[in-house]
Amino acid sequence: MTETPTQQAADPHRAPRQRHRVWRWLRHWRWRISAALVVLCLALGLWGYSLRWPNISFGDRLYASFLLFHNTTSFFQPGGQFPLPWQLEVARWLAPVVISVIAVSAIVTLFAQHVTHLRISLYRDHVIVCGLGEFGQRLTRSLDDEGTRVVAIEQNPSATALQLVQERFIPLLRASATDPEQLLYAQVERARCLFAVCGDNGVNTDIGMTARACAPRRRHTLDCYLQIDDPELCQLLGKASLEVASTDATRLNYVNVLEAGPRAIMEAFPAVFDPPDGGTPTFVLLGTAPLAVQLTTEVAREWWFRGQDRARRVSQLLIAHDATEQARRLEERYPHFTQACDLRAVDMNVDVDGLDKLPRAILDGAPEGTTVFVARRSEHATLRTVLPLADELPRSVPIVALTSRSVGTTAALAEHAQSGDRSNVSNFAVLDQLCEPKAFMDSLNERLAQALHKSYLADRRRDGSFDPHKASHRDWEHLDEKFKNSNRDHAAGIFDRVDQFGYEIRPTDDWDIALMEFPPDEVEKMAVVEHDRWASSLTAAGWKFGKGFSLKRSRHFDLVPWEDLSEAERDKDREPVRELPQTLARFGFEIVRKPPSSRLRG
Numbered sequence: 001m002t003e004t005p006t007q008q009a010a011d012p013h014r015a016p017r018q019r020h021r022v023w024r025w026l027r028h029w030r031w032r033i034s035a036a037l038v039v040l041c042l043a044l045g046l047w048g049y050s051l052r053w054p055n056i057s058f059g060d061r062l063y064a065s066f067l068l069f070h071n072t073t074s075f076f077q078p079g080g081q082f083p084l085p086w087q088l089e090v091a092r093w094l095a096p097v098v099i100s101v102i103a104v105s106a107i108v109t110l111f112a113q114h115v116t117h118l119r120i121s122l123y124r125d126h127v128i129v130c131g132l133g134e135f136g137q138r139l140t141r142s143l144d145d146e147g148t149r150v151v152a153i154e155q156n157p158s159a160t161a162l163q164l165v166q167e168r169f170i171p172l173l174r175a176s177a178t179d180p181e182q183l184l185y186a187q188v189e190r191a192r193c194l195f196a197v198c199g200d201n202g203v204n205t206d207i208g209m210t211a212r213a214c215a216p217r218r219r220h221t222l223d224c225y226l227q228i229d230d231p232e233l234c235q236l237l238g239k240a241s242l243e244v245a246s247t248d249a250t251r252l253n254y255v256n257v258l259e260a261g262p263r264a265i266m267e268a269f270p271a272v273f274d275p276p277d278g279g280t281p282t283f284v285l286l287g288t289a290p291l292a293v294q295l296t297t298e299v300a301r302e303w304w305f306r307g308q309d310r311a312r313r314v315s316q317l318l319i320a321h322d323a324t325e326q327a328r329r330l331e332e333r334y335p336h337f338t339q340a341c342d343l344r345a346v347d348m349n350v351d352v353d354g355l356d357k358l359p360r361a362i363l364d365g366a367p368e369g370t371t372v373f374v375a376r377r378s379e380h381a382t383l384r385t386v387l388p389l390a391d392e393l394p395r396s397v398p399i400v401a402l403t404s405r406s407v408g409t410t411a412a413l414a415e416h417a418q419s420g421d422r423s424n425v426s427n428f429a430v431l432d433q434l435c436e437p438k439a440f441m442d443s444l445n446e447r448l449a450q451a452l453h454k455s456y457l458a459d460r461r462r463d464g465s466f467d468p469h470k471a472s473h474r475d476w477e478h479l480d481e482k483f484k485n486s487n488r489d490h491a492a493g494i495f496d497r498v499d500q501f502g503y504e505i506r507p508t509d510d511w512d513i514a515l516m517e518f519p520p521d522e523v524e525k526m527a528v529v530e531h532d533r534w535a536s537s538l539t540a541a542g543w544k545f546g547k548g549f550s551l552k553r554s555r556h557f558d559l560v561p562w563e564d565l566s567e568a569e570r571d572k573d574r575e576p577v578r579e580l581p582q583t584l585a586r587f588g589f590e591i592v593r594k595p596p597s598s599r600l601r602g
Contacts (some may be wrong), residue, residue: 034102041068041095048088068095116171120151120187128153128186130177130207131198132161135227135257138435139195144168146437151186153177178206180214189215193223195440201228205237205252212250220541221489222250225440231256235507235588238444242495251492253443257434260442261291262298264433265373265402272371272398273299280312282369284362286350286385287376288320291402291430295373297330300341304511305586313342317370319361321349336511350376350385358385359392375402383427390422398424404431444587448491449484450476451583452576459575463568471551480551482541489537490530494580497529498591508590515581516591527573528562534573535559 026033045065049056068091084092126149129140136154141164143150152165153173165172175182177196188194188211196204204226211224228234234256241252266273273281281299285292296316303314318327323345330337337343346361362372372393376382386401393399433439453476460466460473467473472483495505501522518526538559546555558569576583581591 030105034098034105037094037098038069041091041098042066044087044091044094048085048091051085052088065091068092069099116173117185120171120173120185123149123151123187124190125149125192126151126187126190128183128188128191128194130154130194130196130204132157132164132172133197133199135197135199135435135440136195137161137164138431139197139437139440140164140170141168142436144170148437151191153182153186178203178210180210183207183211183214188222189218191222193225193441196224196226197440198227201230201233204228208250208252212252215250218249221485223253223441223488224250225253225255225443227440228254228256231259234259235444239495239505239507239589242445242492251445251488253441253445255440255443257439257442258291259294260434260439261430262295263442264430264439265295265428266299266302268428268433269371269400273302279369280315282315282367282371284317284319284370284372286319286358286362286372286374287382288318288322288326292318292320292373292375293326293330295375296341296343297334297337300334300337300343301511301586304336304340313340315367315370316341316343317346317362318343319346319348319358321347323347334509334511340511351381355385355388358389362393362397371398371400373400373402379403386425390425393424395424398426401425401427403427403429445488445491447587448494448583449487451586452490453479453483453487455576455579455583456572459572463571465568471549482551486534486537490534490576493530493533494584497526498580500529501526502594503591504594505584505589505591507588508585509588510590511585513585513590515585516593517581518577523574523577526577527570530576531562531565531570531573 042062042065045068046058046061049061049064053061127143128151129136129143130153132140132152132154136152137160140150140152151171151173152161153175154161155174155176157165157172157174162172164170173182173185177183177198194207194211196207198204198207205228208224208226211222215222228237234254237254241254272283275281281303283299285296296318299316300314320326324347327343327345330343348357348361350358362370372389374382374386374389376385382401382403386399390399457466457473457475471480474480476484498505501518503516535558538554538556541554543554543556543559545557545559546553547557549556558565562570584591
C-alpha cells in the first residue's frame with residue numbers, strides 16, 4: 001500500500017532508516033563486493049589490452065592488468081599509444097579506487113577502537129545503550145532498524161552481541177558504563193537519551209547517576225531510562241526521581257519493562273478488551289504466571305477508570321492451581337477490585353489433574369464470546385497446554401498463547417499449534433513486543449506526559465478548538481519530539497509544584513479515593529507557575545515570541561507574561577491543574593495536604 005504524504009511526514013525516521021539499511025547492506029557485503037570489483041578490473045584490463053595490443057601474450061596482458069592496481073601508466077609508457085579502449089579506461093580508473101577502499105577498510109579493522117572513538121565523536125542526537133544482554137540486544141536491533149544512531153557499551157559482550165554490532169556497524173565501547181570516562185567517550189552530553197539494561201538494578205541506577213554527573217549543562221534534557229526488575233521499587237524510585245529532578249539537565253526514568261506487558265496485550269487484542277459494540281470484556285486466564293495476574297489487574301483498573309456503567313463488571317475466569325489464593329490477594333490489595341471485575345477462580349493443577357478437565361471448566365465458567373489466554377510459568381508448558389486445548393474447544397473460542405518470545409522450539413511449537421484446523425489459535429510473544437524503544441520508555445514520567453497530552457486533546461475537543469492539522473493536536477505517536485519533550489518537562493515538574501503549595505503525592509492501591517479539589521486561588525497560582533516554566537524552557541531552547549506559531553522558526557504567540565494572555569489561553573494552563581488529581585489516580589497516586597508542621601507554602 002502506498003503511503004500518503006501525511007503518513008510519510010509522520011515518520012521522520014523513514015529516510016534515515018532507508019539510508020541506514022543501504023549502509024548496513026554495503027557493510028555486510030563489502031569484502032564480496034571488493035573481490036567482485038577486483039575480478040571485474042582484471043577482466044576489463046585483459047579485454048582492453050587484447051583490443052589495443054593484440055600481439056602480446058596472455059601472460060603479459062594479465063601482468064599488465066595486475067599493474068593497474070599499482071600504477072595506471074606503467075604499461076603505456078613504451079608505446080604511449082592513445083586513445084585507449086573504453087574497457088581499459090574503466091579498468092585503470094576503477095582499479096586504484098578499489099584498492100584504496102580495500103586499504104581503508106583494512107586500516108579501519110586494524111585500528112578499530114580508535115576509529116570507533118572517532119566515529120562517536122561525530123555523533124549528535126544519538127542513543128546510548130548500556131548493556132548488551134537479551135534486552136539490550138533486542139533494543140539495539142530495534143533502534144537500528146528505525147534508523148537511529150546507536151552507541152553500545154558492554155564490558156563483556158557475548159558472541160551474539162559482537163555479531164550484532166559488527167553486522168550493523170554499531171560502535172561498541174568494551175568497558176563498564178558506570179565509568180564516567182566511557183560515558184564521555186559515548187558523547188553523553190550530545191546524546192538524545194540513554195538506556196541502562198544491564199540486568200542489575202544497582203548497576204543501572206549507578207549508570208543513571210554517572211550520566212547525570214557527566215552532563216550537567218545540557219541545553220536539552222537527557223532522558224535516562226533505567227530498567228528496574230521490581231515493579232513496586234520501580235514505582236517508588238520513579239516518584240522519588242520526579243520529586244527531586246524536575247530541574248536537572250538529566251532526567252532519571254525508572255522502567256519495569258515487563259509492566260508494559262498487559263498494555264501491549266490489550267493493544268494487540270482491542271476487540272477483546274474494548275469490544276466495538278460497547279460490551280463488557282470477557283476472557284479466561286489459564287495459569288498464574290506473573291503476566292497473567294498483571295493482566296487481570298490492569299484490565300480491571302482500566303475498566304474502572306473509564307468511568308463506564310459501574311453496574312457492569314469485567315468478566316474474568318482464572319484457572320490455576322492457586323487461583324483462589326490469587327483472587328483473594330487481589331481483593332485484599334485493591335479495595336474496589338470486585339466492583340470492577342467479576343473474577344471467578346477455579347483451582348486446578350493441569351499437570352496433576354490432566355488436561356481433559358480443562359475444556360469443561362472453561363465452557364461451564366465462561367459466557368459466550370470468551371477469549372482464552374494461556375500464560376503458564378514456562379513457554380513450553382504454555383504451548384503444551386494450548387495444543388490439546390485447541391483440539392477440544394469449539395473453533396469459535398479464540399485461544400492465545402502468551403509466550404516470552406518466538407524463537408527456536410517455542411516458534412516451532414507455536415507454528416504447530418496454529419497448523420491444521422486451528423485457525424482460532426494464535427501466539428503472542430510478549431518479550432518480542434516489549435523489546436521496543438516504546439516499551440523501554442514506559443516510565444512513570446512518560447505515561448504522565450502521555451496522559452497530560454491526551455487530556456489536552458480532550459479539552460480541545462470539548463471547547464471546539466481541536467484542529468487535526470495542527471502540529472500540537474496530533475496523537476502522541478505522531479507528535480513532534482519538541483511537543484513530547486514539553487509534556488515530559490510538564491510531568492517532571494508536577495511533584496515539585498504541588499510540594500510548593502503544601503501538598504504531597506502518595507502511592508495508593510485504592511481506585512476510588514476522594515479526589516483533591518484545589519481552591520481557585522491555588523489553581524491560578526499553579527497555572528502561573530506552569531506557564532512561567534513552559535515559557536522559560538522554550539526561551540532557553542531558542543524560541544521567541546511571534547504573532548503566529550512556527551515549529552520550524554521556533555516562534556510562539558504565547559511567549560508573553562501571564563497578564564498578557566487571553567482567558568482562553570490561561571484556561572489551557574488551569575485545566576491540567578484541576579484534572580491533576582484524577583490523572584494521578586489512574587497511575588496509583590493520590591494528592592493529600594501535608595501536616596501543618598511540614599507544609600511549605602508557595
